[in-house]
Amino acid sequence: MASAVRAIAPIDPLGMLKEAAVTAVVSAALLIPFVGFRIVNRGGDQFLDTRFEETAIAVALIFLGRLALILIRGGRFLVPAVGGVAVAAVGVFAPIPTDFLRAVATVGGLVVLARAAFVAFMRSRTDTGARAAGAGVGDMFRRALPWIAAAVIAIAFVLPLTPFAERRFLDVAILVLTYIMLGWGLNIVVGLAGLLDLGYVAFYAVGAYSYALLAAYFDFSFWICLPLAGMFAAFFGIVLGFPVLRLRGDYLAIVTLGFGEMIRVILLNWVSFTKGPDGISGIPRPSFFGLEFKRYPPEGGETFHTFFGLDYSSLHRVIFLYYLILVLALITNFFTRRIRTLPVGRAWEALREDEIACRSLGINPRNTKLSAFAIGAMFGGFAGAFFATRQGFISPESFTFLESAIILAVVVLGGMGSQTGVVLAAVVLIGLPEYIRDLQEYRMLAFGAGMVLIMAWRPRGLLSHRDPTIRLHPAGRGGG
Amino acid sequence: MEYFLQQLINGLTLGAIYGLIAIGYTMVYGIIGMINFAHGEIYMIGAFGALISILLLAVPGGGGSVVLALIVVLVVSMILTALYGWTLERIAYRPLRASPRLAALISAIGMSIALQNYIQLTQGARNKTLQPLIRGGVELMERDDGFTVVLNYMQMGIIATTIVLMTGFSLLISRTTLGRAQRACEQDRTMAALIGINVDRTISLAFVMGAALAAVAGFLVVLYYGVIDFFIGFLAGIKAFTAAVLGGIGSIPGAMLGGLLIGLIEAFWSGYFSIEYKDVAAFAILVLVLIFRPTGLLGQPEVEKV
Numbered sequence: 001m002a003s004a005v006r007a008i009a010p011i012d013p014l015g016m017l018k019e020a021a022v023t024a025v026v027s028a029a030l031l032i033p034f035v036g037f038r039i040v041n042r043g044g045d046q047f048l049d050t051r052f053e054e055t056a057i058a059v060a061l062i063f064l065g066r067l068a069l070i071l072i073r074g075g076r077f078l079v080p081a082v083g084g085v086a087v088a089a090v091g092v093f094a095p096i097p098t099d100f101l102r103a104v105a106t107v108g109g110l111v112v113l114a115r116a117a118f119v120a121f122m123r124s125r126t127d128t129g130a131r132a133a134g135a136g137v138g139d140m141f142r143r144a145l146p147w148i149a150a151a152v153i154a155i156a157f158v159l160p161l162t163p164f165a166e167r168r169f170l171d172v173a174i175l176v177l178t179y180i181m182l183g184w185g186l187n188i189v190v191g192l193a194g195l196l197d198l199g200y201v202a203f204y205a206v207g208a209y210s211y212a213l214l215a216a217y218f219d220f221s222f223w224i225c226l227p228l229a230g231m232f233a234a235f236f237g238i239v240l241g242f243p244v245l246r247l248r249g250d251y252l253a254i255v256t257l258g259f260g261e262m263i264r265v266i267l268l269n270w271v272s273f274t275k276g277p278d279g280i281s282g283i284p285r286p287s288f289f290g291l292e293f294k295r296y297p298p299e300g301g302e303t304f305h306t307f308f309g310l311d312y313s314s315l316h317r318v319i320f321l322y323y324l325i326l327v328l329a330l331i332t333n334f335f336t337r338r339i340r341t342l343p344v345g346r347a348w349e350a351l352r353e354d355e356i357a358c359r360s361l362g363i364n365p366r367n368t369k370l371s372a373f374a375i376g377a378m379f380g381g382f383a384g385a386f387f388a389t390r391q392g393f394i395s396p397e398s399f400t401f402l403e404s405a406i407i408l409a410v411v412v413l414g415g416m417g418s419q420t421g422v423v424l425a426a427v428v429l430i431g432l433p434e435y436i437r438d439l440q441e442y443r444m445l446a447f448g449a450g451m452v453l454i455m456a457w458r459p460r461g462l463l464s465h466r467d468p469t470i471r472l473h474p475a476g477r478g479g480g
Numbered sequence: 481m482e483y484f485l486q487q488l489i490n491g492l493t494l495g496a497i498y499g500l501i502a503i504g505y506t507m508v509y510g511i512i513g514m515i516n517f518a519h520g521e522i523y524m525i526g527a528f529g530a531l532i533s534i535l536l537l538a539v540p541g542g543g544g545s546v547v548l549a550l551i552v553v554l555v556v557s558m559i560l561t562a563l564y565g566w567t568l569e570r571i572a573y574r575p576l577r578a579s580p581r582l583a584a585l586i587s588a589i590g591m592s593i594a595l596q597n598y599i600q601l602t603q604g605a606r607n608k609t610l611q612p613l614i615r616g617g618v619e620l621m622e623r624d625d626g627f628t629v630v631l632n633y634m635q636m637g638i639i640a641t642t643i644v645l646m647t648g649f650s651l652l653i654s655r656t657t658l659g660r661a662q663r664a665c666e667q668d669r670t671m672a673a674l675i676g677i678n679v680d681r682t683i684s685l686a687f688v689m690g691a692a693l694a695a696v697a698g699f700l701v702v703l704y705y706g707v708i709d710f711f712i713g714f715l716a717g718i719k720a721f722t723a724a725v726l727g728g729i730g731s732i733p734g735a736m737l738g739g740l741l742i743g744l745i746e747a748f749w750s751g752y753f754s755i756e757y758k759d760v761a762a763f764a765i766l767v768l769v770l771i772f773r774p775t776g777l778l779g780q781p782e783v784e785k786v
Contacts, residue, residue, distance in 0.1 A: 029563055037532050038765050046608065047491045100601070196582060243771050253585065254721060255770055261718070269756040310580075375544045401714070405589050438564045445597040451590025452572055454580035461577035 004283055016070050024063040030054050051098075056169065058104050061087070068112045077120040086114030100336065103442040111453060118457065142177035144419065152423075156326055159317040170318045174325055176431045178383055181329035183410040183422035185379030188336055190408065191417035193372035194254040194352025199260025200407050201305065202240070203233040203377040205267065207384020212280040212394055213273075222286040226385050233381025234374040241373035250354075259406055267396040279395025285317065286324065286389050293317035321390050328386060330380045333419055339375075348372050406430075406447075413454050415461030424462055482719040483622040486630070487751040488744070492637045493704070493742020500697040501720035502727070502735035503649070504565075504690025510666045510684045510730035514581065518568055518586035520717015522691045523596040525564050526698030527708045528599055529557035529610055534702070546613055554699050558692045564595075565691025569684055592713075600710040638700050645654060645696060646736055649689075653732060662686060666730070668674045673720035715759060719746070728779020 040131045064087070068080035077270070082144050088109025096102045159165060182204065189197045207229040214220045214228060244255045267274050274280070285293060288377040291304040293316050304320075305312045339345040347368045355365060388394050409472045410429055414421025429450070454462065501523050508516040533553040572591040576584040617632035653659035666671040666681045673679045697716075702708055723742040727734025742762060750758045769776065 026563070026567065029560070030567060033529055033532050034599060039532065039535065039603055039608050041606070041609075046531075046535055047609065178708075196585070217608055243767065247770055247774070250581070250585065251725075251770055251774065254515065254718075254725075255767050258718070258766050262760050262763050265757065265760050272668055346529065402593070405593065409586060409590070412582060416582065441601060442597075445594055445601060447521065448590045448592070448594030448597060452587045452594065455583045455587035455590065456571070456575045459583040 011074065016067060018064040019070060020063050023066040024059050027062045028055070028059045031058060045071050046330065054098055057101055060103055061108055063222055065075035065108050065112055071116060072112075072119050076118045081113050081116040081120075084109040084116065088113065100439065101209040103445070106350070107442070107446050107449070115457070147233070153330065157323075160322050163260065165315075165319070167315065167318060170315075170322055171433055172434045174318070174322050176389060176426050176433070177322070177325040177329050178390075179407065179410055179430045180423055181325065181332050181383045181386075181425040182380060182407045183334040183381070183414065184329065184336060184419060185376050185383065186407050186411050187419065187422060188339075188348075188379070189372050190411050192336070192340065193348040193369060193376075195369060195372060196250070197256045197373075198404050198408060199240075199254045199256035199258070199263075200376070200380055201399045201401070201404040202256075202260040203237060203380030204384040204387065204403070204407075205396070206233045206236045206377075207264055207381030208388040208394050208398070209267065209280075209384075210381070211385040211388045212283045215284050216280060216282075221283065222385070222389050226382060229385035230378040230381040232436055233384065234378040238370055238379025241370050241377075245369050257401060257404070259398075261401060264396050264399050267399070267449040274396075277395060277397075279393055279397070281393040283388050283392050284396065285392065286320070288320055293320065304336065312343070321386075325386055325390075327381065328382055332382075335379075336419065343367065344371055402444075409447075409451050413461055415463040418461065418463045421461055421463035428462075482621050482627055482629050485621065487747045489631055489635060490751075491744035491747030492740065493638050493743070494747055495723075495740035497697045497700055497704075498720050498723045498742050499682040499736040499739025500642060500645070500700075501520050501716060502723040502739045503732060504687075504694050505721050505724040506727070506729055506732060506735040507662070507686045507690045507723070510685055511662065512573070512577070513571070514584055515588075515721065516568075516573075516687070517585060517717075518592040518595060519690065519694060520573065520713035520715075520720070521592045522561060522565055523698050523720075524569065524599065524708070524710065524713030525595065526557055526561040526695030527692070527702050527712065528603060528608075528698075528710075529560045529695065530554070530699035530702045530725055531610060531708060533557055534610065534613075536776055543572045543764075550613070550703075553635050554696065557699055559620065559697045561695035561698070562688045562692045565687040565694075567686055573687075574683075575682070579593055596710055596713065601669070604709065605668070605710065607707050609694070610702055613703060614664075628780040630634050638704060639698065641696065645693065648698070649693070650732065693753070718766075719762045722762050722769075724776075725766060726769050726776055728776030731776070731778045734778035 032055055035058060036052050037050060039046050041047075064083070068083055071077075071080050086109070090096075090105050091102050091105030091107075091109060096105065158323050160170060182200070186197065186200045189195050189200070191430045210229040210232040211222065211225040214225050215222075228412075240256070244252055247255060268276055270276070287293070290306050291307050293305075294303045304310075304316055310316070324413075340349070347358070347363050350361075350363065350367055351365060358365060359369075387398070391398075406429070410422055412427045413429065414423070414425035429447065433447065501519065504519045504522070505516060508514065508519070513602070530553055533556045534550075537549055537553060568591055572587040573584055576587055612634070614632075614634045614637065617630045617635070619628050619630055621629040653662060661672070661677045661682045663684070664675075664677055665679055669679050672682070698708075701712075719742055720739065723738035724735045726741055727736070727738025742765070745761060745765065746758050749761045751762075
């Protein structure tokens with residue numbers, strides 16, 4: 001097997017061209033109606049504009065991309081990689097008339113490059129001393145992981161104090177950390193308990209709205225509302241979880257999706273309570289042990305910068321928010337790691353692997369699943385309260401299905417159940433696109449395509465890790 | 481009474497459209513046991529394909545036979561959408577057939593996000609409108625206060641098209657070799673492969689046929705409502721999926737029945753209760769059906785074996 005994989009297949013130019021040509025013909029048929037024609041509205045009537053040059057160039061690029069992928073499959077990496085870089089560079093730097101072509105060239109080039117690098121890496125692992133070395137690398141990585149994690153956390157703590165920490169960078173970091181926290185929260189439900197939840201955003205929304213409404217109606221501060229938001233979200237988790245526990249797999253996914261949408265529609269239409277589509281604005285910002293982040297201190301009081309004798313800077317609040325979400329996320333992570341070794345955590349993992357076996361061992365599936373739902377929801381609620389206080393404004397628009405899909409993508413693409421994978425996936429999926437400014441509009445298109453490609457090439461996620469936390473027999477030695 | 485009758489007509493029309501989309505869900509689920517998450521987007525592609533072909537053939541302006549032109553449009557958009565369905569299976573499902581189910585679900589969600597944004601970017605985010613091509617109708621009844629019950633020609637067309645397609649499709653599944661292959665693969669894919677059925681092709685065909693029927697639904701929606709945008713696939717997809725589940729997923733008559741019921745429920749709900757919460761009604765039904773009768777109305781119970 002290994003030698004067959006390693007061998008470089010001889011080039012079969014005719015076959016390659018034929019395969020690529022078929023792809024090109026199909027993609028031409030797919031693209032011409034929607035890229036070649038564009039419906040435009042002129043004076044109340046609809047007309048069609050044509051853009052055939054773009055379509056033709058896009059099809060040509062797809063043809064080349066397909067050729068490159070065939071070469072990579074045959075074990076030739078250099079030419080496709082260089083070609084990919086060249087095309088991507090042209091896409092980024094050359095004056096290309098339209099954004100569409102720019103996106104096709106950049107994304108296509110990068111995809112080819114990533115594929116070449118990935119396949120080459122996998123092959124090199126099988127080449128150097130067969131599988132043992134590969135496993136050795138994996139083992140080394142696993143042993144080094146705590147140190148890497150500690151280093152990353154230390155860097156994360158020091159980062160805002162370094163000159164790197166300009167406003168934009170911190171904003172992106174806060175966003176990424178929010179998704180890391182949400183991903184870790186959802187990981188309890190999806191990764192550990194194996195319950196596919198497509199409506200996680202509902203708990204995020206419950207947390208955000210509980211803080212916003214409690215602050216608006218009762219004038220509660222953030223620090224009182226944070227635990228309350230978590231409790232409300234956990235309560236919703238139990239209420240919504242209870243009826244759906246009997247469902248499995250895809251059905252559970254669809255029903256949770258339905259619940260998520262129901263919460264959004266209710267938030268949208270219950271205008272007297274939630275202000276509906278206008279959203280809630282003026283949500284109070286968090287304070288540092290009662291010290292607010294304002295330029296001018298209130299009558300007879302002090303603010304953060306006067307208390308510490310600093311010059312006022314609007315960055316103080318951003319840095320504080322950064323630390324807040326960092327700590328919240330780390331608490332989520334710590335909690336998850338600990339609970340995995342408790343009986344309830346073990347029961348989650350067991351339930352994920354085989355529900356019937358669990359029943360016969362006397363595990364109560366209902367309570368076990370409900371606890372996973374509630375705890376996952378609670379962390380979603382915390383993150384929601386943080387989101388509300390960070391934004392200062394929330395509306396139902398922030399809690400669409402897309403948000404659930406993004407959080408789930410962070411969990412699944414990282415590798416289900418892997419805490420490290422969530423971090424990696426959040427940085428790749430949330431952080432990177434924020435910096436591709438030119439192609440803002442194409443972000444979601446690339447995001448969706450990225451989900452498809454990562455799944456196609458790495459169905460178990462970037463860092464696949466689904467080992468139970470505990471084994472009777474250490475891997476590789478124990479029986480079947 | 482008159483109001484009831486009008487809502488009944490509206491509900492049947494809407495239900496016919498949901499039923500056509502629901503068949504795609506039920507066929508794919510029957511054959512590979514997975515929810516085709518991007519099917520709503522396929523329907524949206526069908527609607528855009530139909531609108532673009534209508535504008536391309538200049539149907540509104542050109543004289544000649546509108547009906548003939550519309551048939552051409554229908555065929556073109558069915559072929560185009562079927563091609564999208566085929567590609568969807570090739571890219572998002574076939575490479576993942578041996579992988580964990582979650583992987584296929586995620587790649588289908590990714591495909592759905594990508595298709596939505598693809599249409600948004602290439603066609604713009606604004607509503608696309610079309611002047612009604614088929615006007616007029618039959619007045620069935622008149623109430624004392626002047627409220628008339630109208631059955632539009634368009635509504636008749638939708639119901640007639642749906643009946644013809646459904647009959648043809650049922651015959652296709654029950655009488656032809658192709659249909660037998662479909663049913664064989666639904667029962668046991670390995671066994672079907674052993675007796676010489678090309679399983680890959682059969683699965684592809686399930687996606688293709690489902691997409692073609694979704695294209696018909698999209699075509700009818702463009703003509704009936706005259707307003708589409710890139711986001712219509714999401715809600716329609718969920719409702720059609722609800723219809724498929726209500727009827728019993730995997731069962732083709734069930735999908736049609738479920739579609740009709742969902743259409744009727746939605747029409748009566750918005751007619752008699754509140755229009756804001758009509759989407760909540762559809763979700764609530766989905767949840768209730770799954771909790772109390774997971775096999776749906778016409779579905780077979782699924783026995784889980786150890």
